[in-house]
Structures are given as structure tokens and as C-alpha cells.
Amino acid sequence: MIRGMLGKTRAIGAVVALMLAAAAAPRALQPQAAPAAGPGPVAADIYFRIVVVSTEVQAQAVLERIRKGEHIETIATNESTDASAGRGGLVGPVEMDALRPELRAALAGLEAGQTGPIARMPTGFAVVQRVAAPPARRLGSAEIAGLAATGAVQPTVSVDGFVEANTILQEVPKDSDDWNQNPQEICRLSRSSVTEILGTMEQFSRAADANPAASPIDRIQADVIVGQLHAYSGRMTEAIDRFARAYPRAQRDFPDGVPQIEEMLGIAYLHRAGMTNGVFTAPGDRCLLSPSMPAYGDTKDAEQAVAHFTRVLASRPDDPEAKWLLNLAAMAAGGYPARVPEAHRVPPRALESAERVGRFTDVAAAAGVDAFSSAGGVVVDDFDNDGTLEILTSNFDACGAMRLFRRGPDGRFVDRAAAAGLSAQLGGLNLVQADYDNDGCTDVLVLRGGWQTAQRRSLLRNNCDGTFTDVTVKAGLAKPATSSQTAVWADVDNDGRVDLFVGNESSASQLFRNKGDGTFEDIAPSAGVGRKAFTKGVAAADYDNDGDVDFYVSNLGGGNFLYRNNGDRTFSDVALDAGVPGADLGFPTWFFDYDNDGWDDLLVSSYYLSIGETGRRYLGLPRNANTMKLYRNLGNGRFADVTAQVGLDKAYMPMGSNFGDIDNDGYLDIFLGGGSPSYGALAGTVLLHNKAGQAFVDVTASSGTGELHKGHGVAFADLDNDGDQEIAFRVGGATPGDAHAFRLFDNPGAGGDWLGLRLVGARSNRAALGARITVTVRTGGTARTVHRTVTSGGSFGASPLQQHVGLGPAAGAVDVDVLWPASGTRQHFAGVAKNQVLEIRENAGTVRTLPRPRLPLGGAGGR
């Protein structure tokens, strides 16, 4: 609680903090503490007993009996409907922040032994009594599930048709069990089934309208389904018509449903406003979050959205989702902040950055990569070994093709996917690269079926001639098809060949051992990693520096795994012992050494699908969602949760995300895309600047990277060879109606020296995955080290395997050390020149400088 207040104060400034203190009076009663200088602030733990009963009358009777001397423990044991009845109603130690808002209010200001007012909760009516701290173990989030703040996270209103389309695809008859082995068939069935069932639903709706005996709720729901299916394909006018038809029907027959339809109308108008104004195809600054975001040219639809969100707030004045959307709609209409009522207004200061790192420029259009598409993955790497980087993207749309952007003769990127033999590779939410056959050319794995039904993945072998071949079947990776959007390449047995760990959503994880003959075998069961979970992210690193690679598995629904490599092709899950249970709605994850101490740390994102939580963050209200976790590697097999200490204890909803060094200071920064399928899920991107491993500061607005629309694959790469990293960002939503132009944020050049390192393995895998790099920089009389492990970064978006290392300003002598994974060989190169790209070969005594042609991107930063 204390740290929550301080964090917000830091982020949004004193004015808002005062507002906050006034608005959240009970919380302000908590003692204020100075910012913790040491390791982590003190947790505001409390203990209490609780009785939950079904009715208010019962709750009043309980209060009365407690007043007359009955023990709350006995009443809880015998009568509470909450799961805590088994513990005599005892809850704690828990942090006040972890509790539902109603409970926080009831407990506020109570001394031990005092009983609070009745709290009305979704599970019943609660009576709480504060108790002195008994000796007890900390309760897990599952044990307080009914009381936890996370249960108060508001779901986002859907306008997208995504679940409808998924349901149709699942229900529609299939010609063959192998339909999901063929991307063309998946495309055909996805498209034709939605079209066909839209017709069926329209007919059903007409029949229901004509039938006086039909349920009025069915009529409303039929309208909503038809509207959603139109929205799915981006026909917003038809969607609006249908929602508008449902509206008066709901007023008459289902008044409880009116605010939701009202909000759906607002979202649909706001989405159409973006489409009409070309915001999705040629966004410019119009969807980059800042207090002065430019208004749309035609504001008619945005005004309609404002009117609808205003009406939602008339019936639900505290709804943070509607408030956030009202502010965004007002920006589009040119009415922010003046025309947003003060009670609903996000203060402009909350949208400003606390510091400046230079403003990035979106050069995608000038560079020729502003491809308009749905969600997808991205890999930036040098697939043709010509010293320039390509951009490879996949498309979540089942009928969307991959794109391979190569530099053309004029320097602009040109999509060469067809020439590369990728035309048949439709669909795919994520991509990961590696040189699995050690031929010196980077191969790619396409992951499909994430958030959907099981679909075949594709292993695309790079033929070293500019083309790729789909070798999935031959490699033994085609069957069984799974729903997956995450995989990581790593050499688990140090045999010099990269193996493949695949995380799945509806089946056990797979660990494919690379047999070296172009085929793989799944050893997950014998390796002890074949466990089922809704896995959304996997990452690899040798976290315990014992010479073999370990895995972290991030699961939506918690219960994450840290698989420590036992060195014999088996693994042990040590997540709990190591202190990395993770976020409860885990999504992207990665290892990175954020504090440059030589031990890879771990970031686990938390994906609460709630625009309400985004609204609460900007409005300065306490969050209900649990946050991402940053775990600092203590170097003894254990990690410390430093999330709050470094200021990352905020509710984001990250999808595609990655890390890189935006200012060449040697410390890795974090870029989080955001959103969910709903067209109203405008969570926005967040760029967090790493301050020397001590804190992460939000520089979203000042950097000009705060894209409001859906953020998927993210890569950091120096695409113009000017010594700083660009951010390549596959913006775009989950449905054909939510496509968006690709963003390429050109780094303005933040200064600082740097070094590019391309490692080539000999005994170790050729792409050097898992190799450890230590760069020592002497500036003046001081030396500092920067640590990197060769990976493509996070689990949703792939940066080049060539490592970009920021050295800080005015770097003096630079030494490079490399530790190779398979051989355990160490190399030391003293006094290398900075600001160049070096090739280091395993066992070679010397380094080679690689050519570095300047490849301007057409923006201001491409000097």
C-alpha cells in the first residue's frame, strides 16, 4: 500500500498525488514512509478474520452476535461461506493492496480486535475483524481467491467478434482430422465459416424478430452476435447498426444490459473513427499517447463515441474503463482535456514522461515497411548474411501471409516473401529464429494456434540462397498440432546443436532434441518438462551459471516452472525454491541481466485483460491486478522479487514485448506492447528506461513510442547501422478488422558508445545461442562491465542474434570476454575498438571487423 502510493506519486506528480490522497481517504490513513533506500519497502501486511454470509440480514445478525461476545472465529468456522471458514476465517499475512476494494474499505483504520462495517462483495456480505499477528505462513493468492483484489479486476467490454469466430471455427464440421495441418485449409475454413454463419445468424435473427414467442433476450443477443461478426471483419457501420438495434430492445427487455451495449456502441464508433481517418493505415502521431495527441480530421464518429461513453458514465460513474475510453475519444475529437468532465478526466500530467530520452520517429512508411496487417510475430535478423538486417513478420490472420522485408536497390525495404518461397506460410502469431542445422544461415519456426485451436507449426529451413523450405514434416515437428505461440531454441545437452522447447496452451510442453540429421524427437516426458499448463512464454538461460541451459515457463493462470538443467537431459522444477513463482497471469517472459552483475535476471509479465486497470493507472487509482515480476538473480540459485523496488509494480497488459538498450548506457530497457482483441482494449505501449539497474522510468510519451493500438511482436535492432537500436513493432489486433500499419521507431541517437558482436560457434551451436559475453569498459579511472547472453530477447518478438552492447558515453578501453556454451571455452580480447561490429569465432584468436554500410531509414534519426 505504501509503496503503491509512492510509486504513483513518482509517476504522475504531486498534483495527482494530492487528488489521490483526497479520493482515497482510507488509504491515506496509512503512515507515509520515505522511499526505501535499501532492498525493497516494508510490506503492509495485515491479519483479519472474516465471515461471509449470503444476505445482509444475516451479516447484521453476525455483527450483533459479535457485539454480544461471540467469537468471530467460531462463527466463521460454522457459518462462513468463504473458503477461509476452514481456518476459522483467518486471513493473513496478506498485503492490504492484495485485497478487494470493499475489504480494504471495511478494514481501514481498524485496530486489532475491532470489527468493521459490513462489506458487500460479489460472493456475499462480509464481516471482518482485525486481529493481532499470529504466527502464520504467508497465504498464497489461491488461498484468498474470494477476497483478493484481483477478483475485482474489471473485464473489458468486447467489440471484436474474436470469441464468436473462434467458436464458429471450433464448431463447424471439418472434412478431415488433418485440417489443421494445412495453413491453406485453416485459412479457407476460418474465412468461409465466418461468412456462412453470419448469414445463418442474420436469418436466425429475422426469424426471432418474426416470432412473438421468441425470447426477447435471444433477439438482443442475436443482434449482438451479428454486430460482433461484422466488427470481426471491420464492417463497423453494420456493427453499429446492429448494436443500435439491440439498444432499445435492451432498454425495454433487459435494462441490466444497457450500459454494456452503450459502451459497445462507443467502442464501435471510436474504431470507425480511426478507420475513416486512416489512423490504422497511416497513423503518424495520431495514436501515439501524449497529452497533445492530435485530433482526427473528421471528428463526427469520435464525437459519437464521446456521447456514448459519457452515457455509460452517467449510469456507472466510477467505471475506469469508460473513463479511459472517454478521454481517448475526446482526444480523437479534439476535446481533451477541456471537454472531459473533471470527475472523469485523466490529468495531462499523468500522460507525460518524468524524463526525456529523445524522441523516436516512426519511419515505417518512408522505409517501406508500414505493412498493414493483424497481429503477428517479428524477427529482425540477417537471413542472407549480407551484413544488412531483414524484417520477417507473421500474420495472426489465418489468411494473412508472412512478409520478408529486404533492402531494395534504393535502400527501401521490399517484401520478398514470395521470392523466398514463403507464400504458403499463412497465419502464425509468433516467430523464433535459430540456425538449427548449423549451416550458417538463420532458420525460422512459425508458431500457430495461440489463443485458438491446435494448428501445425512450420519449421522453415533457410536454404542459404534467399529461399526457405518448409521442413516441418521431415523434421518430425508437424504432429501433433498444438495451440502455441511460444518456443525457444537452446542447446540443452551442449552437443553443439540447438534443441527446441515449445510451450503449448492445451497440451503438455514439448522439448525436441535436435538429432543432428535434420530431425527432432520429443524428450519432454523423460526430461521431466512435459507438463500441462496454459503456457504463454518460455525463455532459456543458464541462470545458475553451471554451464547448462535452464528454462523458465510462464503460464496464464500461474504455477510457473523454472526448469533447472540437471546436466543429463533431465530437468527439475525449482520455481518455488528459487523464489520465482511468477505472475498469476503470465505472458511474455525473458532472462536478461538488467543490473549487469553477471547473473541473468528474470522478467515475467502479467496479462490482466482489463482496460479498467489501465484507466486506474492513468487516473491514479489503486490497482486491483497483480503486476509483472522482476526477479533479481542472487547468484545462489535463488532470486529476489525486486518488482516494487525498481518501480515495475504497475498494472500493464503486455503482449508483444522485448528489451534493448535505447540509450547505449549498457542497461537494458523494456518495451511492452499492450491490448487484447477488443477494439476498446486500448492499453497502449509502454517504454521503460532502465536507470543503471536501480529503477525503471516510464518514458513512453517523451520517446514518442506510445502506440495505443494492439502491440504484438517487438524487436530491438540497429537497422540503419548508425550505432543505436531501432524498435520494430508489429502493431495490429487479433481480428481482420483490427489491422494496423507496422511501426518502425527510429532511434534519435541517444549518444553513448557501443559495440556490435556477431558470434560464430564451432563446437558450440553455430549461431552461438547461449554464449555469454562480458564487455569491460574503462572510462577514466573506473571500470564497469556489461553482460549479455546471446538470445533473440523476450518470448514475443525476436531481435537479431548479433548482440548490440551499449558502452555508455566516452568509453575508454574496451575488453571483450566470451564464454562458449558447448565447449566451455573462454576467450579474452583486450583493447578492442568501440563503435564497430566484430565477428568472434569460437576458438579463433582474433576478431574480425564486419563492414557496416550506413542504411538510412528515411527518418530524422538516420544520420
Place this chain on the structure above:
Amino acid sequence: MAGSRGGSVRPAPRRAVLSVWGALLIGSALLLSAPLRAADPEYPVKGLVLKVDRISRTFLVSHERIHGFMDAMTMPFEVKSASELDGIVPGATVEFTLVVGRQAAYATGLRVRRYESAEQDPSTARRLALLKRAMGTAVTPLAVGQPVPDLPLIDQTGAPVRLSQFGGQVVALNFIYTRCALPQFCLRISNDFGVIQRRFRAVLGRDLTLVTVTFDPERDTPEVLARYAARWKADPRTWRFLTGAVADVRRMCALFGVEFFPDEGLMNHSLHTVVLDRSGRVIANIEGNRHTPEQLGDLIQESLHR
């Protein structure tokens, strides 16, 4: 008090159960003792139907507090014509007007209040169920009185379970998935069984078995279910948490109209609590989360004494 539940929230581990006729007699006596007035007073009543007896034109209801008249309790009510009971089944939530006359009291304007929620999970599930209906892929759930076919499932200890093995006992079933994030849905109905487990401790395993079925069998393995069950200290012999092959679980859910649709890793789903009689026939199928655990307990109590 005429009904089987007092107004207090005191524990009632084994509450006296009266026959409909007995309860009606005492109930009528109580009603007759109501003060005489010029016009017969009328009270709106809402409650959960426990039993319907067309011959005696009565229905038994675990009703909410009747403001100005009586606390929440179980009461039989009479209607003037048996046809007013058309479509009224155990497990239905009903609303009606109680008219307290000088000679007798009766219920009028009896109507079923179907569970309709504007909350996202149930309303999306309802919408998608309608989509399935329009596509012709929906399955009609079992009606009250129909026998439940047997399906092979496994419990939280990994033991194989078929519902038929509980023959001779009343079985209460509900349906959840363990990652369910919102407390008012799965957690609330799991809490219901926590309360039922306490109230019927003496007969659990002998006359009554509780069964919670996951509709996320791909992730809710026996181990996951065992961890979930531990929150309520569920005795695995008397409160079974069931999972199984996806197809079997789907069939099991379809029998009772349990709808579930994956959505961004979570589920949009409907909520159902079902009571089966000792011969494995459906007594009641309660949809939603608006009943209290006391009402569910009253339904089970009534079912035990059938």
C-alpha cells in the same frame, strides 16, 4: 417458526424436515394467525423451488425474506389451480405474490425468473450458446426426471469415477474451472459446496456425494484439482472433483447445459448446480449464481427425504 430455517444464521447441520403436508398445516396455522385486515394483504415473494406437487396444488420454496411478514425459510405454498404450476420445476427461481386471506393463504402470479446476467462471462456464454443453437450444434440438456447416462471420469486422486457408483445416494453436481478469475462465478459455487459439506457432514458419503466437474480438463488435471479442493478441505471420498478425457467431459457438461467457451486463455461459461436423486435422475438444475448456499442446502435436504 413454520419453515425449516430460522431467521438467524445459526448453524443448522441437520435441520428438521417436515413433510409438505405437515409444513403446510403449520404454515397455514401461521398464516391464519396473521392480523385480520380489511383487504387481504399481499406480499411479493422470491425463492428457489424445492418440490412441486400438482395433486395438492402446492410447491415448496426456500424463499428469501418476505419483508414485513417473515424471515427466509422453507415453506410450502398453495395455488388455486394446478395449471399455475405448469413449467415450475425444482431448481427454478420463482417470483409470486402471496395473498394472505382470512381463511387461507395462496400464491398467485407465479412466474419463473430465468437466470439472465449482464455480467460479461455469463452473458458472453449465453450469446455463444445461442450461436451454437443457430449453427445446429447445440445439444439439448436433460430435463428434470431424466436419468443421467454414465461417463468415465477421474477424480482428484486419479481414481476412476462413474456417477453410477453413487447409486443409492443423492448427488449434487457443479461445474467449474480452477483458473476462473472472478469470485462471483466458479468460486462462489465452490463455496456453496463448502457450506453443504459442513451442513451435511453427518450424511456425506452415505446419503449424499458432492461432485465438482471441471470444464477445462486439458489444464485441470487431478493434481490441479486436488490443490483446488484443498482450499475447502474437501474430503476426496465425499467431494469428488472430476476431470477426464476432453470428449467425456464435454459430453458430461452438455448433459446439464453447461456452456463454456475459451476466450483469451480463460473461459466464458455458464453456471449450473445439479441435484440427482438416489436413482440417478435429475431432480433440479439450477442455473446461475443467485441462489444462496442455504437454499441449495434446503433443496438437497428435500432431495434426501424423497
